[in-house]
Amino acid sequence: MDGGGGGRREVVAGELERLRAERQELDIRIRLLESELEAGSAAPASPAGEDAAAGVEDGLCGGGSGGACQTRREFVESGALPADMIYRYSRHLLLPDFGVEGQRKLSRSSVLVVGAGGLGSPVALYLAACGVGVLGIVDGDDVELNNLHRQIIHKEAYVGRSKVKSAADACRAINSSIKLVEHHHTLKPSNALEIVRKYDIVVDATDNLPTRYMISDCCVLLNKPLISGAALGLEGQLTVYHHNGSPCYRCLFPNPPPVAACQRCSDSGVLGVVPGVIGCLQALEAIKVATDVGEPLCGRMLLFDALSARIRIVKIRGSSPVCTICGEKSVFTQEEFQKFDYEKFTESPMSDKSTPSLSLLPDSARVTCTEYKRMIDKGEPHLLLDVRPAHHFQITSLPQSLNIPLSVLEEKLPLLEISLKETMDTSAASDEQPSLYVVCRRGNDSQSAVQLLREKGFPSAKDIVGGLQSWAQDVDPDFPAY
Amino acid sequence: MHLTLEFGGGLELLLEKSTKVHKVDCQPTMDGSEGGKATMKGLLSWVKSNLIKERPEMFIKGDSVRPGVLVLINDCDWELCGGLDAELEDKDVVVFISTLHGG
Numbered sequence: 001m002d003g004g005g006g007g008r009r010e011v012v013a014g015e016l017e018r019l020r021a022e023r024q025e026l027d028i029r030i031r032l033l034e035s036e037l038e039a040g041s042a043a044p045a046s047p048a049g050e051d052a053a054a055g056v057e058d059g060l061c062g063g064g065s066g067g068a069c070q071t072r073r074e075f076v077e078s079g080a081l082p083a084d085m086i087y088r089y090s091r092h093l094l095l096p097d098f099g100v101e102g103q104r105k106l107s108r109s110s111v112l113v114v115g116a117g118g119l120g121s122p123v124a125l126y127l128a129a130c131g132v133g134v135l136g137i138v139d140g141d142d143v144e145l146n147n148l149h150r151q152i153i154h155k156e157a158y159v160g161r162s163k164v165k166s167a168a169d170a171c172r173a174i175n176s177s178i179k180l181v182e183h184h185h186t187l188k189p190s191n192a193l194e195i196v197r198k199y200d201i202v203v204d205a206t207d208n209l210p211t212r213y214m215i216s217d218c219c220v221l222l223n224k225p226l227i228s229g230a231a232l233g234l235e236g237q238l239t240v241y242h243h244n245g246s247p248c249y250r251c252l253f254p255n256p257p258p259v260a261a262c263q264r265c266s267d268s269g270v271l272g273v274v275p276g277v278i279g280c281l282q283a284l285e286a287i288k289v290a291t292d293v294g295e296p297l298c299g300r301m302l303l304f305d306a307l308s309a310r311i312r313i314v315k316i317r318g319s320s321p322v323c324t325i326c327g328e329k330s331v332f333t334q335e336e337f338q339k340f341d342y343e344k345f346t347e348s349p350m351s352d353k354s355t356p357s358l359s360l361l362p363d364s365a366r367v368t369c370t371e372y373k374r375m376i377d378k379g380e381p382h383l384l385l386d387v388r389p390a391h392h393f394q395i396t397s398l399p400q401s402l403n404i405p406l407s408v409l410e411e412k413l414p415l416l417e418i419s420l421k422e423t424m425d426t427s428a429a430s431d432e433q434p435s436l437y438v439v440c441r442r443g444n445d446s447q448s449a450v451q452l453l454r455e456k457g458f459p460s461a462k463d464i465v466g467g468l469q470s471w472a473q474d475v476d477p478d479f480p481a482y
Numbered sequence: 483m484h485l486t487l488e489f490g491g492g493l494e495l496l497l498e499k500s501t502k503v504h505k506v507d508c509q510p511t512m513d514g515s516e517g518g519k520a521t522m523k524g525l526l527s528w529v530k531s532n533l534i535k536e537r538p539e540m541f542i543k544g545d546s547v548r549p550g551v552l553v554l555i556n557d558c559d560w561e562l563c564g565g566l567d568a569e570l571e572d573k574d575v576v577v578f579i580s581t582l583h584g585g
């Protein structure tokens with residue numbers, strides 16, 4: 001087939017994909033309207049339902065809300081679960097410890113999942129499937145291709161679209177009888193009270209430190225149990241805050257860690273299934289708290305080490321009487337909460353993605369990617385030093401770059417010296433010291449490296465501003481981003 | 483005394499070869515003598531000078547651990563055992579774990 005035929009195929013495939021997405025959306029709307037018809041104008045039977053119904057203005061409530069309300073009303077009157085619920089949840093009802101009572105409590109509960117990412121994916125899917133009454137999802141991000149290895153609620157077709165929309169559609173597809181509330185924005189002190197207030201239980205499935213402090217404070221102010229999970233690399237952590245005498249996040253960590261200690265998935269990586277494991281356990285704890293079945297993980301913390309296949313459950317302190325937020329003498333108010341600057345408090349951004357960019361060097365010690373490209377094109381002799389960790393260098397690198405990670409740069413200076421000499425020998429201009437350019441992933445480590453090099457007798461060292469990320473953005477769009 | 487020391491949540495990166503579990507034989511008393519009481523305070527300074535290979539400020543702040551590190555003695559929060567003054571016994575397991583924020 002010729003090239004023209006291939007192009008045509010692509011067009012058709014694209015059109016097909018678009019039509020399928022459209023059909024899916026129509027199906028969802030049809031299901032919604034059908035369940036609305038079925039339910040007539042039934043009023044919500046539980047306070048949770050009412051509260052969450054008030055959240056509809058937040059946008060696009062869906063998932064057969066009327067149907068859920070109707071079923072709740074029915075069993076309130078007759079004392080038994082309606083037939084469709086009995087069949088759907090029969091394997092729950094067969095559990096002696098859970099039974100009809102457990103399912104009933106679950107169907108009357110409302111849970112807010114903060115973050116539709118690696119943790120939030122299994123949380124939302126399981127909570128939808130198991131039949132919580134109202135499931136709210138908050139997230140302000142869009143789905144990205146590099147999310148899909150762990151954020152299993154999202155499908156390729158949703159890349160570039162709202163995470164909340166994607167997650168809610170996935171949940172509706174599993175269980176159209178529960179009420180889903182979509183909160184299409186990042187949770188912030190200004191909107192958190194209003195959103196969290198509408199729910200019985202909160203699940204922290206976020207990816208950054210300031211948001212963790214904020215959610216905990218908010219849950220204390222509104223007296224909501226908080227199911228908190230975290231994952232990074234090959235480790236996970238889980239506990240239930242502010243419930244049955246358990247501490248709040250501030251009892252445990254009154255002061256935030258130094259910025260350098262805050263590793264993020266976008267820097268350090270994460271094995272996809274690790275947040276999956278923790279997220280599943282978060283869903284389990286949410287179910288236990290909602291139904292009052294079993295012993296939730298209060299005053300205890302679960303530590304998961306995937307590499308050594310070990311789970312350790314440790315005893316942690318209870319709620320501290322001197323805690324500034326949940327302690328007896330706390331004077332922290334909702335007004336103060338709304339004004340509290342969590343990013344300043346933790347010195348880190350409320351996002352896993354934005355990187356604080358350093359500015360360590362004078363302009364004379366820096367070149368932009370475009371300037372560097374021009375220099376390559378002119379064939380100027382130079383050495384490109386890549387100071388990323390070796391496993392980053394293996395992912396991708398610029399041609400003919402030398403990798404010496406920043407952490408070992410000082411001890412490997414002799415190697416750099418030899419490489420510079422070789423560059424000089426192969427170039428025609430023999431008397432001049434060839435230029436030395438330093439690159440890293442985003443342009444921070446390279447600045448530290450240049451600073452060090454200039455101190456150690458490499459005055460020609462220059463930093464490439466913005467690193468490989470800028471290179472991909474400004475010079476070579478085909479250069480793989482990661 | 484024989485102690486098992488474990489580091490997690492990223493703290494292992496500060497140690498040689500990023501090893502998480504260390505079985506050690508040490509005298510974590512304030513003066514390093516055999517007779518004195520072995521305390522967490524003594525152990526912290528022993529760990530700092532014997533195990534931590536880089537960026538000690540990522541482990542210690544003042545005479546305690548830096549904010550964001552949980553310390554567990556035999557799977558129990560050290561705050562419940564006396565914190566810095568908690569006394570250690572032979573074969574105790576002490577875990578240092580940095581809190582995670584990712585998801």
Ligand SMILES: [Zn+2]
Pocket residue numbers: 247248249250251252319320323324325326327
């Ligand atoms: Zn507290």
